[in-house]
Amino acid sequence: MLVLRRSNVPPDVYWGQALRIMHKIKNVLERSEFSPIFLGISEGKNSMIILIETRFHATPTPRIVSGPPTSASTENILSFIRKYRGRSIAGPWIEGQRIVFLVDESVLLSDFLEEYVKTIKIEPSFTSFEIIDSPSKMLEVAREEEMLQDMYSLVIRREILNYIDE
Structure with a gap:
């Protein structure tokens, strides 16, 4: 309402x-x-x-969040990891040359x-x-x-x- x-x-x-x-x-x-x-x-x-x-x-959960490619700078990769580490259910791991997390985005x-x-x-x-x-x-x-x-x-x-x- x-x-x-x-x-x-x-x-x-x-x-x-x-x-x-x-x-x-x-x-x-x-x-x-x-x-x-x-x-x-x-x-x-x-x-x-x-x-x-x-x-x-509520929206369905969870979902995969794709981050920078593994060839990105260490700074970009670490920034992505810091951003999603606290919100993730699993990860990070590498999938298709990208860093990914499984995130609870409900x-x-x-x-x-x-x-x-x-x-x-x-x-x-x-x-x-x-x-x-x-x-x-x-x-x-x-x-x-x-x-x-x-x-x-x-x-x-x-x-x-x-x-x-x-």
Whole structure:
């Protein structure tokens, strides 16, 4: 759930900007490994809420990171090793004349969205944003924003999809 805190602008302005933000998020999620299922938007009492449902809450792990060729300078090779040693599951080793590591690069959806939304212009319609992934906090915000019905619809929809997937 992305909560966009509204500023004092007319509804046609904040709705337009919220829809553009939602479409940008949808596009970036479609190019990611999160597999978006549903994005919807709802107007709360003081905020615009973008409900985001994805198949995965984190990117798959692990992945191989290829570094410099073995013919590179010692300085470049050591720099690469220092960079990935603490984040690696295995390595370094040489594969195809390159130094490689097996790295745990899992990214949580909430962290991914947090970083992405920071790059999007949210002004003038919104003063701040918050990414919420805790169900209890989502429910609390839905109550505060008087949009419980929208939240219930999302939960019911998700349960139906889970049932179909079984």
